[in-house]
Amino acid sequence: MFYELFLRSFADGNGDGIGDFKGATKRLDYLAELGITGIWLLPVMKSPSYHGYTVSDFYSINPSYGTIEDAREFLECAHAKGIKVILDMPLNHTAINHQWFLRALAGDKSHRKKYLWLERPEWLEARRHWDNQGVWSKLNGEYYYALFGPGSPDLNYENPELREEAKRILSFWLSLGFDGFRFDAAKHIFDFSTERGKCEYQHAKNLAFWKEMTEHCRKINPDAIFVSEVWDDPDVVDLYSSIFGIGFNFPLAYAIKESVMELNPNRMVEALYHVMNRYFEDVLQYSSGIFLTNHDMSRLLSYMKGDKEKAHLALSVLLTLPGIPFIYYGEELGMKGEYNEFANEAQLEPFPWFELGSGPMQTEWKAFTSNPPYSGTSYEVQSNESNSYFSKYKNILHFRKNNNWIDSAKILEVKAENNILFISVESKGKVALIVHNFDQKTVILDKKGNIVLINGELSEQKNSFSLGRMSSAMIEQ
Ligand code: ACG
Secondary structure (H helix, E strand, C coil): CEEEECHHHCCCCCCCCCCCHHHHHHCHHHHHHHCCCEEEECCCCECCCCCCCCCCECCCCCHHHCCHHHHHHHHHHHHHCCCEEEEEECCCECCCCCHHHHHHHCCCHHHHCCECECCCHHHHHCECCCCCCECEEEECCEEEECCCCCCCCEECCCCHHHHHHHHHHHHHHHHHCCCEEEECCHHHCCCEECCCCEECCCHHHHHHHHHHHHHHHHHHCCCCEEEECCCCCHHHHHHHHHHHEEEECHHHHHHHHHHHHCCCHHHHHHHHHHHCHHHHCCCCCCEEEECCCCCCCCCHHHHCCCCHHHHHHHHHHHCCCCCEEEEECCHHHCCCCCCCHHHCCHHHCCCCCCCCCCCCCCCCCCCCCCCCCCCCCCHHHHCCCCCCHHHHHHHHHHHHHHCHHHHHCEEEEEEEECCEEEEEEEECCEEEEEEEECCCCCEEEECCCEEEEEECCEEECCCEEEECCCCEEEEEC
8 A cells, every 4th residue: 555755745854845755755654554555756856846747956855955965865764664665656747957958059959859849830829639729938048848738848759769868877776776666658758759849648658658768767776666647548558557567547536536425326327347357357467556536636525525425435435445545645634736737836735744734754845735733634633533534544453454465456347236335256265245325324235255344334143244324344255
Protein backbone atom coordinates (compact mmCIF):
# COMPACT_ATOMS: atom_id res chain seq x y z
CA MET A 1 0.00 0.00 0.00
CA PHE A 2 1.62 3.21 -1.25
CA TYR A 3 1.46 6.70 0.22
CA GLU A 4 1.69 9.65 -2.20
CA LEU A 5 3.94 12.08 -0.34
CA PHE A 6 4.46 15.76 -1.19
CA LEU A 7 7.67 16.46 0.70
CA ARG A 8 7.11 20.25 0.85
CA SER A 9 3.92 19.76 2.89
CA PHE A 10 4.77 16.76 5.07
CA ALA A 11 7.37 17.41 7.82
CA ASP A 12 9.98 20.12 8.33
CA GLY A 13 13.36 18.97 9.65
CA ASN A 14 15.28 22.27 9.70
CA GLY A 15 12.73 24.81 10.92
CA ASP A 16 12.32 26.80 7.67
CA GLY A 17 8.65 25.85 7.42
CA ILE A 18 9.24 23.79 4.27
CA GLY A 19 8.98 20.02 4.42
CA ASP A 20 12.18 18.11 3.70
CA PHE A 21 13.91 14.72 3.82
CA LYS A 22 15.10 15.14 7.43
CA GLY A 23 11.52 15.81 8.55
CA ALA A 24 10.08 12.95 6.53
CA THR A 25 12.71 10.57 7.91
CA LYS A 26 11.56 11.40 11.44
CA ARG A 27 7.96 10.69 10.45
CA LEU A 28 8.53 7.28 8.85
CA ASP A 29 7.26 5.52 11.99
CA TYR A 30 3.94 7.31 11.51
CA LEU A 31 3.65 5.86 7.99
CA ALA A 32 4.74 2.39 9.07
CA GLU A 33 2.12 2.45 11.82
CA LEU A 34 -0.51 3.37 9.23
CA GLY A 35 0.36 0.16 7.37
CA ILE A 36 2.19 1.86 4.50
CA THR A 37 4.70 -0.36 2.65
CA GLY A 38 5.53 2.02 -0.20
CA ILE A 39 6.06 5.77 -0.72
CA TRP A 40 5.55 7.64 -3.98
CA LEU A 41 7.58 10.84 -3.64
CA LEU A 42 6.49 13.78 -5.78
CA PRO A 43 9.44 15.31 -7.70
CA VAL A 44 12.36 16.34 -5.43
CA MET A 45 14.81 17.73 -7.99
CA LYS A 46 15.78 21.42 -8.30
CA SER A 47 12.77 23.30 -9.74
CA PRO A 48 11.45 26.87 -9.91
CA SER A 49 7.92 25.59 -9.16
CA TYR A 50 6.40 24.68 -5.76
CA HIS A 51 5.13 21.37 -7.20
CA GLY A 52 8.47 20.34 -8.71
CA TYR A 53 7.20 19.01 -12.06
CA THR A 54 9.36 21.52 -13.95
CA VAL A 55 12.90 20.27 -13.33
CA SER A 56 15.92 22.58 -13.73
CA ASP A 57 18.55 19.90 -12.94
CA PHE A 58 17.75 16.17 -13.11
CA TYR A 59 20.86 15.21 -11.05
CA SER A 60 20.03 17.35 -8.02
CA ILE A 61 17.95 17.57 -4.86
CA ASN A 62 15.94 20.76 -4.37
CA PRO A 63 17.97 22.56 -1.65
CA SER A 64 14.70 23.29 0.18
CA TYR A 65 14.33 19.52 0.59
CA GLY A 66 17.90 18.89 1.78
CA THR A 67 20.96 17.19 0.34
CA ILE A 68 21.77 13.96 -1.52
CA GLU A 69 22.94 12.64 1.87
CA ASP A 70 19.56 13.48 3.44
CA ALA A 71 17.83 11.61 0.61
CA ARG A 72 20.11 8.60 1.04
CA GLU A 73 19.42 8.54 4.82
CA PHE A 74 15.65 8.75 4.16
CA LEU A 75 15.86 5.78 1.78
CA GLU A 76 17.95 3.71 4.20
CA CYS A 77 15.54 4.36 7.07
CA ALA A 78 12.51 3.62 4.91
CA HIS A 79 14.04 0.36 3.71
CA ALA A 80 14.89 -0.56 7.30
CA LYS A 81 11.14 -0.32 8.03
CA GLY A 82 10.24 -2.41 4.98
CA ILE A 83 9.01 0.61 3.03
CA LYS A 84 9.86 0.91 -0.69
CA VAL A 85 10.27 4.39 -2.19
CA ILE A 86 9.54 5.31 -5.82
CA LEU A 87 10.37 8.72 -7.28
CA ASP A 88 8.11 10.83 -9.51
CA MET A 89 10.05 11.31 -12.77
CA PRO A 90 8.81 14.09 -15.11
CA LEU A 91 10.88 13.29 -18.20
CA ASN A 92 8.45 14.85 -20.72
CA HIS A 93 9.75 18.39 -20.26
CA THR A 94 12.18 20.58 -18.33
CA ALA A 95 11.86 23.86 -16.48
CA ILE A 96 12.32 26.98 -18.61
CA ASN A 97 15.47 27.81 -16.58
CA HIS A 98 17.07 24.41 -17.17
CA GLN A 99 20.59 24.97 -18.61
CA TRP A 100 19.65 22.87 -21.64
CA PHE A 101 16.82 25.25 -22.57
CA LEU A 102 18.78 28.43 -21.82
CA ARG A 103 21.62 27.23 -24.06
CA ALA A 104 19.13 26.22 -26.72
CA LEU A 105 17.63 29.71 -26.65
CA ALA A 106 21.15 31.09 -26.96
CA GLY A 107 21.50 29.13 -30.22
CA ASP A 108 23.54 26.11 -29.07
CA LYS A 109 22.76 23.49 -31.76
CA SER A 110 23.21 20.38 -29.62
CA HIS A 111 20.81 21.76 -27.00
CA ARG A 112 18.31 23.06 -29.55
CA LYS A 113 17.89 19.45 -30.71
CA LYS A 114 16.61 18.61 -27.23
CA TYR A 115 13.42 20.64 -27.78
CA LEU A 116 10.71 21.04 -30.43
CA TRP A 117 10.58 24.38 -32.29
CA LEU A 118 7.85 25.76 -34.55
CA GLU A 119 8.54 24.92 -38.22
CA ARG A 120 5.21 25.92 -39.82
CA PRO A 121 2.93 28.82 -38.67
CA GLU A 122 -0.19 26.67 -39.03
CA TRP A 123 1.10 24.53 -36.18
CA LEU A 124 0.11 27.39 -33.86
CA GLU A 125 -3.53 26.27 -34.24
CA ALA A 126 -2.77 23.07 -32.33
CA ARG A 127 -4.66 22.65 -29.03
CA ARG A 128 -4.58 20.27 -26.02
CA HIS A 129 -7.54 17.92 -26.44
CA TRP A 130 -8.73 18.02 -22.84
CA ASP A 131 -9.11 21.79 -22.36
CA ASN A 132 -8.31 23.31 -25.76
CA GLN A 133 -5.32 25.19 -24.39
CA GLY A 134 -2.61 26.36 -26.84
CA VAL A 135 0.59 24.30 -26.83
CA TRP A 136 3.15 26.66 -28.37
CA SER A 137 4.86 29.33 -26.25
CA LYS A 138 7.03 32.23 -27.41
CA LEU A 139 10.29 33.50 -25.89
CA ASN A 140 12.96 35.70 -27.47
CA GLY A 141 10.79 35.73 -30.61
CA GLU A 142 10.90 31.94 -30.88
CA TYR A 143 8.06 29.41 -30.50
CA TYR A 144 8.72 26.21 -28.58
CA TYR A 145 6.37 23.27 -27.90
CA ALA A 146 5.22 23.21 -24.25
CA LEU A 147 2.12 21.08 -23.62
CA PHE A 148 1.93 21.91 -19.90
CA GLY A 149 2.49 25.64 -20.34
CA PRO A 150 5.29 28.13 -21.02
CA GLY A 151 7.22 27.09 -17.92
CA SER A 152 7.68 23.52 -19.13
CA PRO A 153 9.25 23.28 -22.61
CA ASP A 154 8.76 19.73 -23.96
CA LEU A 155 11.78 17.54 -24.60
CA ASN A 156 12.16 16.03 -28.07
CA TYR A 157 13.04 12.33 -27.74
CA GLU A 158 13.46 11.91 -31.47
CA ASN A 159 17.00 12.93 -30.43
CA PRO A 160 18.91 9.67 -29.62
CA GLU A 161 21.43 11.51 -27.39
CA LEU A 162 18.56 12.68 -25.26
CA ARG A 163 17.31 9.09 -24.86
CA GLU A 164 20.79 8.12 -23.59
CA GLU A 165 20.69 11.13 -21.24
CA ALA A 166 17.32 9.95 -19.92
CA LYS A 167 18.86 6.57 -19.11
CA ARG A 168 21.72 8.25 -17.25
CA ILE A 169 19.16 10.20 -15.19
CA LEU A 170 17.28 7.01 -14.28
CA SER A 171 20.54 5.24 -13.38
CA PHE A 172 21.48 8.14 -11.12
CA TRP A 173 18.35 7.85 -8.99
CA LEU A 174 18.35 4.05 -8.89
CA SER A 175 21.98 4.13 -7.74
CA LEU A 176 20.93 6.48 -4.95
CA GLY A 177 18.63 3.74 -3.65
CA PHE A 178 15.18 4.54 -5.06
CA ASP A 179 13.16 1.38 -5.74
CA GLY A 180 11.60 2.67 -8.94
CA PHE A 181 9.64 5.46 -10.57
CA ARG A 182 6.24 6.95 -11.10
CA PHE A 183 6.57 7.99 -14.72
CA ASP A 184 4.78 11.30 -15.19
CA ALA A 185 2.72 12.14 -18.31
CA ALA A 186 3.69 8.83 -19.90
CA LYS A 187 1.46 9.23 -22.97
CA HIS A 188 2.93 12.65 -23.79
CA ILE A 189 6.51 11.73 -24.79
CA PHE A 190 5.42 11.76 -28.42
CA ASP A 191 2.14 13.68 -28.60
CA PHE A 192 2.61 16.19 -31.44
CA SER A 193 2.41 15.16 -35.11
CA THR A 194 4.79 17.25 -37.23
CA GLU A 195 3.08 15.79 -40.35
CA ARG A 196 -0.40 17.01 -39.39
CA GLY A 197 0.70 19.90 -37.16
CA LYS A 198 -1.58 18.89 -34.29
CA CYS A 199 -1.58 17.17 -30.87
CA GLU A 200 -1.79 13.45 -31.45
CA TYR A 201 -0.79 10.64 -29.09
CA GLN A 202 1.73 8.35 -30.79
CA HIS A 203 1.18 5.40 -28.48
CA ALA A 204 3.40 2.96 -30.40
CA LYS A 205 6.39 5.33 -30.24
CA ASN A 206 5.68 6.11 -26.59
CA LEU A 207 5.54 2.41 -25.71
CA ALA A 208 8.83 1.77 -27.54
CA PHE A 209 10.42 4.63 -25.60
CA TRP A 210 9.19 3.33 -22.25
CA LYS A 211 10.19 -0.25 -23.14
CA GLU A 212 13.72 1.05 -23.77
CA MET A 213 13.76 3.02 -20.50
CA THR A 214 12.28 0.30 -18.28
CA GLU A 215 14.53 -2.40 -19.76
CA HIS A 216 17.51 -0.14 -19.03
CA CYS A 217 16.36 0.22 -15.41
CA ARG A 218 15.70 -3.50 -14.97
CA LYS A 219 19.31 -4.23 -15.93
CA ILE A 220 20.26 -2.13 -12.89
CA ASN A 221 17.51 -3.39 -10.56
CA PRO A 222 15.44 -6.36 -11.83
CA ASP A 223 12.91 -5.74 -9.02
CA ALA A 224 12.47 -2.07 -9.80
CA ILE A 225 8.88 -0.78 -9.49
CA PHE A 226 7.39 1.30 -12.33
CA VAL A 227 4.02 3.05 -12.28
CA SER A 228 2.62 4.77 -15.36
CA GLU A 229 0.57 7.96 -15.11
CA VAL A 230 -1.78 7.70 -18.11
CA TRP A 231 -4.91 9.69 -17.40
CA ASP A 232 -7.19 8.22 -19.98
CA ASP A 233 -9.81 5.58 -20.83
CA PRO A 234 -9.33 1.95 -19.67
CA ASP A 235 -8.00 0.62 -22.98
CA VAL A 236 -5.29 3.31 -23.15
CA VAL A 237 -4.41 2.82 -19.46
CA ASP A 238 -4.05 -0.90 -20.14
CA LEU A 239 -1.85 -0.29 -23.18
CA TYR A 240 0.83 1.40 -21.05
CA SER A 241 0.40 -0.66 -17.88
CA SER A 242 1.70 -3.73 -19.73
CA ILE A 243 5.11 -2.06 -20.15
CA PHE A 244 5.37 -0.62 -16.65
CA GLY A 245 3.80 -3.38 -14.55
CA ILE A 246 1.53 -0.99 -12.64
CA GLY A 247 -0.77 1.58 -14.26
CA PHE A 248 -2.89 4.09 -12.35
CA ASN A 249 -6.54 3.13 -12.85
CA PHE A 250 -8.08 6.60 -13.28
CA PRO A 251 -11.44 5.24 -14.52
CA LEU A 252 -11.82 3.20 -11.30
CA ALA A 253 -11.21 6.29 -9.14
CA TYR A 254 -14.05 8.07 -10.92
CA ALA A 255 -16.34 5.02 -10.74
CA ILE A 256 -15.97 4.53 -6.98
CA LYS A 257 -16.39 8.21 -6.10
CA GLU A 258 -19.39 8.71 -8.40
CA SER A 259 -21.24 5.54 -7.36
CA VAL A 260 -20.69 6.20 -3.64
CA MET A 261 -21.66 9.86 -3.98
CA GLU A 262 -24.96 8.66 -5.51
CA LEU A 263 -25.11 5.66 -3.14
CA ASN A 264 -25.69 3.63 -6.30
CA PRO A 265 -24.10 0.16 -6.06
CA ASN A 266 -25.52 -0.84 -9.48
CA ARG A 267 -23.36 1.81 -11.09
CA MET A 268 -20.37 0.31 -9.27
CA VAL A 269 -21.13 -3.17 -10.62
CA GLU A 270 -21.35 -1.94 -14.23
CA ALA A 271 -18.11 0.00 -13.83
CA LEU A 272 -16.15 -2.87 -12.29
CA TYR A 273 -16.78 -5.16 -15.26
CA HIS A 274 -15.45 -2.34 -17.46
CA VAL A 275 -12.57 -0.76 -15.57
CA MET A 276 -11.35 -3.85 -13.66
CA ASN A 277 -12.00 -6.34 -16.46
CA ARG A 278 -8.56 -7.93 -16.22
CA TYR A 279 -9.13 -8.93 -12.63
CA PHE A 280 -11.95 -11.23 -13.69
CA GLU A 281 -9.42 -13.30 -15.66
CA ASP A 282 -7.26 -16.14 -14.27
CA VAL A 283 -3.90 -14.72 -15.29
CA LEU A 284 -2.89 -11.18 -14.32
CA GLN A 285 -0.25 -9.66 -16.62
CA TYR A 286 0.03 -6.34 -14.80
CA SER A 287 -1.50 -4.53 -11.85
CA SER A 288 -3.78 -1.58 -11.44
CA GLY A 289 -2.61 1.25 -9.25
CA ILE A 290 -5.89 1.84 -7.44
CA PHE A 291 -6.62 5.16 -5.76
CA LEU A 292 -9.39 7.67 -5.08
CA THR A 293 -7.53 10.99 -5.26
CA ASN A 294 -4.12 12.46 -6.04
CA HIS A 295 -2.42 15.88 -6.24
CA ASP A 296 -4.24 16.70 -9.53
CA MET A 297 -7.69 16.24 -8.01
CA SER A 298 -9.95 17.56 -5.29
CA ARG A 299 -9.50 15.77 -1.99
CA LEU A 300 -11.99 13.01 -1.09
CA LEU A 301 -13.89 14.82 1.66
CA SER A 302 -14.26 17.88 -0.60
CA TYR A 303 -15.53 15.65 -3.42
CA MET A 304 -18.01 14.06 -0.97
CA LYS A 305 -19.19 17.50 0.12
CA GLY A 306 -17.95 16.84 3.68
CA ASP A 307 -19.88 13.54 4.04
CA LYS A 308 -17.48 11.46 6.16
CA GLU A 309 -19.58 8.27 5.96
CA LYS A 310 -19.46 8.36 2.17
CA ALA A 311 -15.72 9.01 2.26
CA HIS A 312 -15.13 5.97 4.50
CA LEU A 313 -17.44 3.85 2.32
CA ALA A 314 -15.48 4.87 -0.80
CA LEU A 315 -12.23 3.96 0.93
CA SER A 316 -13.69 0.62 2.05
CA VAL A 317 -14.71 -0.21 -1.53
CA LEU A 318 -11.24 0.78 -2.80
CA LEU A 319 -9.37 -1.29 -0.20
CA THR A 320 -11.42 -4.42 -0.86
CA LEU A 321 -10.60 -4.45 -4.56
CA PRO A 322 -7.55 -6.10 -6.11
CA GLY A 323 -4.69 -3.90 -7.27
CA ILE A 324 -1.93 -1.90 -5.62
CA PRO A 325 -3.51 0.79 -3.39
CA PHE A 326 -2.26 4.40 -3.35
CA ILE A 327 -3.30 6.84 -0.61
CA TYR A 328 -2.77 10.58 -1.06
CA TYR A 329 -1.07 12.26 1.93
CA GLY A 330 -3.46 13.87 4.39
CA GLU A 331 -6.52 11.96 3.17
CA GLU A 332 -6.28 9.90 6.34
CA LEU A 333 -7.03 13.06 8.34
CA GLY A 334 -9.90 14.09 6.09
CA MET A 335 -8.06 17.13 4.78
CA LYS A 336 -10.08 19.26 2.39
CA GLY A 337 -9.00 20.97 -0.85
CA GLU A 338 -10.89 21.73 -4.07
CA TYR A 339 -8.73 21.31 -7.22
CA ASN A 340 -8.59 24.43 -9.35
CA GLU A 341 -6.48 24.17 -12.53
CA PHE A 342 -5.10 27.68 -12.42
CA ALA A 343 -4.31 27.88 -8.70
CA ASN A 344 -4.03 24.26 -7.72
CA GLU A 345 -2.57 24.51 -4.29
CA ALA A 346 -5.69 23.87 -2.17
CA GLN A 347 -5.15 20.11 -2.35
CA LEU A 348 -1.40 20.43 -1.57
CA GLU A 349 -1.66 22.12 1.83
CA PRO A 350 0.65 21.43 4.79
CA PHE A 351 -0.14 18.21 6.65
CA PRO A 352 -1.73 19.48 9.92
CA TRP A 353 0.20 17.71 12.69
CA PHE A 354 -0.86 20.34 15.26
CA GLU A 355 -4.28 21.84 15.96
CA LEU A 356 -2.93 25.40 16.17
CA GLY A 357 -1.18 25.03 12.83
CA SER A 358 2.30 25.40 14.25
CA GLY A 359 4.63 23.08 16.18
CA PRO A 360 7.85 21.04 15.93
CA MET A 361 8.35 19.88 12.30
CA GLN A 362 5.05 21.47 11.18
CA THR A 363 5.37 22.78 7.61
CA GLU A 364 4.00 26.29 7.01
CA TRP A 365 5.07 27.14 3.42
CA LYS A 366 1.50 28.21 2.65
CA ALA A 367 -1.66 29.16 4.56
CA PHE A 368 -4.09 26.48 5.76
CA THR A 369 -6.88 27.88 3.57
CA SER A 370 -8.87 24.63 3.29
CA ASN A 371 -7.79 23.09 6.62
CA PRO A 372 -7.64 25.99 9.10
CA PRO A 373 -6.24 25.61 12.63
CA TYR A 374 -8.76 24.59 15.30
CA SER A 375 -10.90 22.82 12.66
CA GLY A 376 -10.32 19.46 14.38
CA THR A 377 -8.54 18.06 11.30
CA SER A 378 -5.13 17.84 12.93
CA TYR A 379 -3.32 14.60 13.76
CA GLU A 380 -2.90 15.94 17.29
CA VAL A 381 -6.67 15.96 17.90
CA GLN A 382 -7.79 12.98 15.84
CA SER A 383 -5.07 10.53 16.94
CA ASN A 384 -6.43 10.74 20.48
CA GLU A 385 -10.05 10.05 19.51
CA SER A 386 -10.92 6.41 18.85
CA ASN A 387 -14.02 7.48 16.89
CA SER A 388 -12.32 10.14 14.79
CA TYR A 389 -12.31 10.23 10.98
CA PHE A 390 -8.59 9.39 11.20
CA SER A 391 -9.06 6.39 13.52
CA LYS A 392 -11.75 4.91 11.27
CA TYR A 393 -9.60 5.58 8.19
CA LYS A 394 -6.63 3.87 9.84
CA ASN A 395 -8.75 0.85 10.71
CA ILE A 396 -9.67 0.43 7.05
CA LEU A 397 -5.97 0.76 6.05
CA HIS A 398 -5.13 -1.90 8.63
CA PHE A 399 -7.82 -4.18 7.18
CA ARG A 400 -6.01 -4.05 3.82
CA LYS A 401 -2.59 -4.40 5.44
CA ASN A 402 -3.80 -7.59 7.16
CA ASN A 403 -5.43 -8.78 3.93
CA ASN A 404 -2.86 -7.79 1.30
CA TRP A 405 -3.60 -11.11 -0.44
CA ILE A 406 -6.35 -9.07 -2.09
CA ASP A 407 -3.65 -7.15 -4.05
CA SER A 408 -3.42 -9.95 -6.61
CA ALA A 409 -6.82 -11.57 -6.07
CA LYS A 410 -9.20 -12.54 -8.86
CA ILE A 411 -12.71 -11.09 -8.86
CA LEU A 412 -15.10 -14.05 -9.03
CA GLU A 413 -18.30 -12.03 -9.09
CA VAL A 414 -19.78 -8.61 -8.36
CA LYS A 415 -23.47 -7.88 -7.93
CA ALA A 416 -25.81 -5.43 -6.26
CA GLU A 417 -29.02 -6.34 -4.42
CA ASN A 418 -31.18 -4.14 -2.19
CA ASN A 419 -28.62 -1.37 -2.20
CA ILE A 420 -25.83 -3.72 -1.16
CA LEU A 421 -22.68 -4.26 -3.19
CA PHE A 422 -21.27 -7.80 -3.11
CA ILE A 423 -17.73 -8.49 -4.33
CA SER A 424 -16.45 -12.05 -4.31
CA VAL A 425 -12.66 -12.37 -4.51
CA GLU A 426 -10.30 -15.36 -4.54
CA SER A 427 -6.55 -15.81 -4.31
CA LYS A 428 -4.53 -18.96 -3.87
CA GLY A 429 -7.63 -20.84 -2.64
CA LYS A 430 -8.61 -18.13 -0.18
CA VAL A 431 -12.15 -16.92 -0.98
CA ALA A 432 -14.02 -14.03 0.59
CA LEU A 433 -17.30 -12.23 0.04
CA ILE A 434 -17.04 -8.51 0.60
CA VAL A 435 -20.27 -6.70 1.52
CA HIS A 436 -20.73 -2.92 1.26
CA ASN A 437 -24.02 -1.47 2.52
CA PHE A 438 -24.80 1.52 0.30
CA ASP A 439 -28.06 2.00 2.21
CA GLN A 440 -28.77 4.55 4.91
CA LYS A 441 -30.29 1.86 7.15
CA THR A 442 -29.03 -1.36 8.76
CA VAL A 443 -29.43 -4.57 6.73
CA ILE A 444 -29.55 -8.19 7.92
CA LEU A 445 -27.61 -10.79 5.96
CA ASP A 446 -27.03 -14.53 6.19
CA LYS A 447 -23.85 -15.51 7.97
CA LYS A 448 -21.94 -17.90 5.67
CA GLY A 449 -18.46 -17.79 7.24
CA ASN A 450 -16.26 -15.82 9.59
CA ILE A 451 -17.23 -12.13 9.58
CA VAL A 452 -14.60 -9.39 9.66
CA LEU A 453 -15.77 -5.80 10.14
CA ILE A 454 -14.04 -3.37 7.76
CA ASN A 455 -15.82 -0.17 8.68
CA GLY A 456 -19.00 0.95 10.45
CA GLU A 457 -21.40 -1.05 12.64
CA LEU A 458 -21.83 -4.84 12.80
CA SER A 459 -23.59 -7.21 15.16
CA GLU A 460 -23.71 -10.95 14.80
CA GLN A 461 -26.63 -13.25 15.50
CA LYS A 462 -26.66 -17.09 15.30
CA ASN A 463 -27.11 -17.48 11.51
CA SER A 464 -27.13 -13.87 10.42
CA PHE A 465 -25.46 -10.53 11.02
CA SER A 466 -26.64 -6.92 10.95
CA LEU A 467 -24.53 -4.52 8.93
CA GLY A 468 -25.02 -0.85 9.79
CA ARG A 469 -25.77 1.96 7.33
CA MET A 470 -22.92 2.52 4.87
CA SER A 471 -20.85 -0.12 6.64
CA SER A 472 -18.61 -2.79 5.12
CA ALA A 473 -17.59 -6.31 6.12
CA MET A 474 -15.76 -9.34 4.75
CA ILE A 475 -17.13 -12.90 5.04
CA GLU A 476 -14.23 -15.36 4.90
CA GLN A 477 -15.51 -18.52 3.17
C1 ACG B 1 0.77 15.04 -14.65
C2 ACG B 1 1.05 15.38 -13.18
C3 ACG B 1 0.74 16.84 -12.96
C4 ACG B 1 1.84 17.66 -13.68
C5 ACG B 1 2.05 17.14 -15.05
C6 ACG B 1 3.06 17.86 -15.85
C7 ACG B 1 1.56 15.94 -15.50
O1 ACG B 1 0.31 14.53 -12.37
O2 ACG B 1 0.74 17.21 -11.59
O3 ACG B 1 1.41 19.02 -13.72
O4 ACG B 1 4.33 17.41 -15.35
C8 ACG B 1 -3.17 15.61 -18.29
C9 ACG B 1 -1.93 14.76 -18.48
C10 ACG B 1 -1.41 14.27 -17.13
C11 ACG B 1 -1.19 15.45 -16.18
C12 ACG B 1 -2.56 16.15 -16.04
C13 ACG B 1 -2.44 17.34 -15.11
N1 ACG B 1 -0.70 15.00 -14.88
O5 ACG B 1 -2.25 13.65 -19.29
O6 ACG B 1 -0.16 13.62 -17.35
O7 ACG B 1 -3.00 16.64 -17.31
C14 ACG B 1 -8.15 14.37 -19.53
C15 ACG B 1 -6.95 14.03 -20.43
C16 ACG B 1 -5.71 13.81 -19.58
C17 ACG B 1 -5.44 15.06 -18.73
C18 ACG B 1 -6.66 15.27 -17.83
C19 ACG B 1 -6.43 16.57 -17.03
O8 ACG B 1 -7.23 12.82 -21.13
O9 ACG B 1 -4.59 13.63 -20.46
O10 ACG B 1 -4.28 14.81 -17.90
O11 ACG B 1 -7.85 15.46 -18.64
O12 ACG B 1 -7.53 16.92 -16.35
C20 ACG B 1 -11.86 11.01 -17.93
C21 ACG B 1 -11.14 10.70 -19.24
C22 ACG B 1 -9.71 11.29 -19.20
C23 ACG B 1 -9.78 12.78 -18.87
C24 ACG B 1 -10.49 12.95 -17.54
C25 ACG B 1 -10.54 14.41 -17.13
O13 ACG B 1 -11.24 10.28 -16.94
O14 ACG B 1 -11.00 9.27 -19.37
O15 ACG B 1 -9.14 11.17 -20.51
O16 ACG B 1 -8.45 13.23 -18.74
O17 ACG B 1 -11.82 12.42 -17.66
O18 ACG B 1 -11.16 15.16 -18.02
C26 ACG B 1 2.20 19.85 -12.89
C27 ACG B 1 1.29 20.84 -12.25
C28 ACG B 1 0.61 21.69 -13.31
C29 ACG B 1 1.68 22.37 -14.13
C30 ACG B 1 2.60 21.31 -14.74
C31 ACG B 1 3.76 21.96 -15.44
O19 ACG B 1 0.33 20.10 -11.53
O20 ACG B 1 -0.18 22.69 -12.67
O21 ACG B 1 1.10 23.10 -15.18
O22 ACG B 1 3.16 20.50 -13.72
